[in-house]
Amino acid sequence: MRPGSAMPKVPMSPETLELVVSYLVARRGSPAGTVTLPPALAAAPRDTHALYLTFCAGCHGTTGRGDGPNAKFLPIRPAVHTDATTMSQRSDDMLFDAVAAGGYVLGRSNRMPGFGATLTSAEIRGLVRYIRELCRCAGPAWAR
Numbered sequence: 001m002r003p004g005s006a007m008p009k010v011p012m013s014p015e016t017l018e019l020v021v022s023y024l025v026a027r028r029g030s031p032a033g034t035v036t037l038p039p040a041l042a043a044a045p046r047d048t049h050a051l052y053l054t055f056c057a058g059c060h061g062t063t064g065r066g067d068g069p070n071a072k073f074l075p076i077r078p079a080v081h082t083d084a085t086t087m088s089q090r091s092d093d094m095l096f097d098a099v100a101a102g103g104y105v106l107g108r109s110n111r112m113p114g115f116g117a118t119l120t121s122a123e124i125r126g127l128v129r130y131i132r133e134l135c136r137c138a139g140p141a142w143a144r
């Protein structure tokens with residue numbers, strides 16, 4: 001969540017890991033859990049591809065294939081954004097909600113973090129369009 005920092009792998013049991021993740025998810029939205037960006041980053045207009053590389057590529061991979069360096073440490077594989085079969089089943093709103101609020105609001109893995117406090121709505125809409133470019137697909141007909 002903090003651009004530029006390296007997250008080391010911390011040895012702990014799966015049970016402890018689950019407790020820590022649930023604790024962090026539960027604290028989201030409270031002032032103490034809010035992520036604030038360094039002023040230099042917050043002030044500059046942020047390009048969608050750069051946002052993807054900063055916030056998403058660690059898990060989803062630089063080209064959206066679900067193969068970022070963190071992927072092998074996650075119990076659930078990060079979504080493959082280049083997978084047109086799966087991504088074409090998601091409406092733009094579902095993708096938006098997953099990015100804004102996190103996987104758990106859609107009943108998916110809580111390892112997909114919510115970025116609503118870090119990114120603006122316009123930036124998240126930009127990322128949804130970017131996922132559409134990666135999959136070269138559109139959402140289901142009922143949602144268009």
Ligand code: HEC
Pocket residue numbers: 051052055056057058059060070074076077078079086090094095096098099103107108109110111112113115127
């Ligand atoms: C800490 C790792 C991690 C990071 C960082 C991360 N994701 Fe994810 N993401 C996941 C995982 C794991 C899933 C799969 C959740 C599941 O299927 O239960 C996921 C799922 C998703 C989905 C849902 C896809 C679907 O099948 O409906 C979207 C959209 C998504 N991520 C977009 C992003 C974007 C955009 C970013 C950057 C702003 C991002 N993710 C950052 C781990 C991550």
